[in-house]
Amino acid sequence: MNEELDFIIDSTKEAMQEAIVHLEKEFRNIRAGKASPTMLASVTVDYYGSQTPLAQVANVGTMDAHTITVQPWEKNMLHEIEKAIMNSNLGFNPMNNGEVVIINVPVLTEERRRNLSKHAKATAENAKVSIRNDRREAMQEIKKIDASEDMKSIVEENIQALTDKFSEEVDNLYKIKDAEIMKV
Structure with a gap:
């Protein structure tokens, strides 16, 4: 040809x-109702003065179908990560237990x-x-x-x-x- x-x-x-x-x-x-780490892909965190993707400062995973966990590599980043998730307008209300940020994903x-x-x-x-x-x-x-x-x-x-x-x-x-x- x-x-x-x-x-x-x-x-x-x-x-x-x-x-x-x-x-x-x-x-x-x-979003399809179940929790997924990709839901937080757009979140950026103030990491020592520069905006850094969340995945580069923490391990993002899921505990179950309705819970996302974010475990920072540096404990002093817990509050920065919480603040970034709240400010991202994703509609999530993060909580932390001193070690990990926990996000409950509501049922649709x-x-x-x-x-x-x-x-x-x-x-x-x-x-x-x-x-x-x-x-x-x-x-x-x-x-x-x-x-x-x-x-x-x-x-x-x-x-x-x-x-x-x-x-x-x-x-x-x-x-x-x-x-x-x-x-x-």
Whole structure:
């Protein structure tokens, strides 16, 4: 097959894969009711005058499905970590026992679950739009290439097959995330 057409297929596949990776990252940020260390990924702590990600000054883990623990590597950081979590607008109320910061993650209400599900659906739809845009760009590039019409149509079919495959993957990821969100 034409080298340029192969390049179009490869670059389109790569762009579509990036949309999936981005979707998975966005889904990790959607809280699904059970405690996860990633819930605190955006928290930064004032560590000797510089803003440092929480994961770089403490060990973040989970005790159970509704409790996150943050164990600082330096005990004098307990109050700074507590303050950073409160100021992060995540809606958590941290407590410390002198050794560890403990965060109880409240159970989601039915209404909040529905809203999170809608948000996940919108995020999945954005990923599909991105995949379709990648397909459109590939189709435009194919038209510019000097190759036989048969070769172009084969490549267009391959691009459409990629689009279908990645769209189906988005749907599957959404179904999994939605089940996770709606599970009580």
